[in-house]
Amino acid sequence: MTAVEHLAFDAHKGSHVTETKLNDGTPYGSAHGDDGAIRFDVVGIGNALVDVLVNESDEKVDQLGMIKGAMNLVDEARSDEIYAAVGPGVEISGGSVSNSMVGIANFGGRAAYMGKVRNDQLGKIFRHDISANGVDFSTPAAEGGPSTGCC
Numbered sequence: 668m669t670a671v672e673h674l675a676f677d678a679h680k681g682s683h684v685t686e687t688k689l690n691d692g693t694p695y696g697s698a699h700g701d702d703g704a705i706r707f708d709v710v711g712i713g714n715a716l717v718d719v720l721v722n723e724s725d726e727k728v729d730q731l732g733m734i735k736g737a738m739n740l741v742d743e744a745r746s747d748e749i750y751a752a753v754g755p756g757v758e759i760s761g762g763s764v765s766n767s768m769v770g771i772a773n774f775g776g777r778a779a780y781m782g783k784v785r786n787d788q789l790g791k792i793f794r795h796d797i798s799a800n801g802v803d804f805s806t807p808a809a810e811g812g813p814s815t816g817c818c
Contacts (some may be wrong), residue, residue, distance in 0.1 A: 708776040713764025715782030716816045717789040721756035760796035772801035779803040789815035
């Protein structure tokens with residue numbers, strides 16, 4: 668399903684607000700369908716990340732100033748620098764919550780995931796991977812802001 672935004676009037680606030688609904692009219696994030704039935708067994712909220720796996724020498728790891736076998740937190744500029752310096756890799760959606768939702772779907776559960784990706788290459792990879800595994804991921808991609816997270 669695809670999420671769409673529309674303008675609505677919020678009487679409590681006395682102003683117009685943007686609401687997000689699925690293309691079937693169901694409010695985004697609703698656990699119930701139009702018929703009142705529960706749509707999902709589990710809904711997870713987490714950080715949408717894409718794992719980038721590359722095979723490089725110890726010398727290359729040292730040259731990049733990274734610690735082998737450790738998590739190396741970097742900002743977006745440093746991530747771009749590292750990505751440009753390494754050879755071909757494998758990109759696969761990750762993040763603990765999204766991985767858990769995929770596991771639930773693989774065992775026959777009805778899983779949904781809420782997390783933010785940008786409308787970029789890694790965001791499209793994340794959306795493809797999680798959806799291909801049977802998890803509902805209706806969060807609209809951001810058109811601006813930081814790139815989709817990777818590690």
